[in-house]
Amino acid sequence: MDVTSFIKYTNVSGFFLQDEPSTDPNSFDYAASDLGLMKRTYSTDQEYNPEQKKTRWERFYHQVSELNLQASSNVRYKVIYMGRHGESVHNVAESYYGTSAWDSYWSKQDGNDAVTWADAHLTEKGIDQARAANKFWALEMATQHIPAPEKYYTSPLDRCLATARITFDGLQLPAQQPCIPEVKELLREVIGIHTCDRRSSKTYIQTNFPAYTFEPGFAEEDEMWRPDSRESHSVHDGRMKKLLDDIFTHDDSTFISFTTHSGxxxxxxxxxxxxxxxxxxxxxxxxxxxxxxxRSEPS
Known part of the structure; x- marks a missing residue:
């Protein structure tokens, strides 16, 4: 008798301010709020932190470890740091032309007379935003002992590849957890029509980001982007579910970094x-x- 299975994902609230309805995304500053980690006690504090000398991040790490230790064999907890790329050329172009004109015409072009936004690159502001993230990680790791990612994944689009490199460059990472990002095709932005979301070749990525690795089967050319159709929310969500299935099935890491896109x-x-x-x-x-x-068994 065949047994089928699927993975159900649930956001575990109560750890980060971003979970709370009272937190306004428009004014929230991740760097000023320790990524939003709440000031709270945990069930493990009495045993782990009796002298109250551990940082909030150390106590959080211990709590998550305990969740996995106590979980049943079919349940696993992971913490994913989802980082959005820094400002890119296409972000500026959309602001300049307006969303309506951008969606109807300009997003379908490779650029204008001044700039190219196909596989859009970071602006100087975007580079500075990634440098600010780097400073945040360096300070938090040194003073708060924030758990460093055990594994790094990035979208294949240039703005994410560059953001990941700048963000994690030069950090004092554990020797057993070096920052070697793996390029994941499914982690890219909404696919189709907009040229800013059409990736460059694998050769280009290898040449410009030689330290990066590729998931098995990563194609030389972009086989997913289409000039005449764009993903719906439901199709995009299916792609992200497939990505999570892959990572939760094959990656034993608990703390993971994604460098990706707003969509x-x-x-x-x-x-x-x-x-x-x-x-x-x-x-x-x-x-x-x-x-x-x-898991379910067919009747």
Whole structure:
């Protein structure tokens, strides 16, 4: 008798301010609020932190570890730091032309007389935003002992590849957890029509980001982008669900970094049942995800 299974994802609230309806995404500053980590006590504090000398991040790490230790065999918890790329050329172009003109005409062009936004690159502001994220991580790791990612994944689009490199460059990472981002095709932005979301070749990525690795089967040319159709929310959500299935099935890491896009972050939040929370360019939103593998036997 065949047994089928699927993985159900749930956002575990109560850890980060971004989960709370009272937190306004328009004014929220991830760097000024320790990524939104709440000031709270945990069930593990009495045993783990009797002298109250551990940082909030150390206590959070211990709590998540305990969740996994106590979980049943079909349940796993992961913490994903979802970072949006810094400001890019296409973001400026859309602001300049207006969303209506951008969507109807300019987004379908490779650029204008002044700039190119096909596979859009970071602006100077975007580079500065990634540098600010780098300073945030360096300070938090040194003073608050924020758990460093154990694994790094990035969209194949240039603005994410560059953001990941700048964000994690030069950090004092654990020797067993170096920053070697893996390029994931499914982690890219909404696919289709907009040329800013058409990726460059694998050769281009290898040449410009030689330290990066590729998931198995990563194609030389972009085989997913289409000039005449664009993903719906439901199709995008299905792609993000497939991405999570892959990572939860094959990656044993608990703390993971995604460098991706606003649309894909929004989709991931929908998949795990998180409330809508728009993330500005260069910002980060962390989530605690509970994954439960549900098996069923056909009658």
């Amino acid at each position: 894909s972050i929004a989709s991931l939040l929908r998949v795990i049942g998180h409330r809508e929370f728009r993330v500005p360019t260069g910002a980060v939103i962390p989530v605690v995800i509970r994954a439960e593998t549900i």
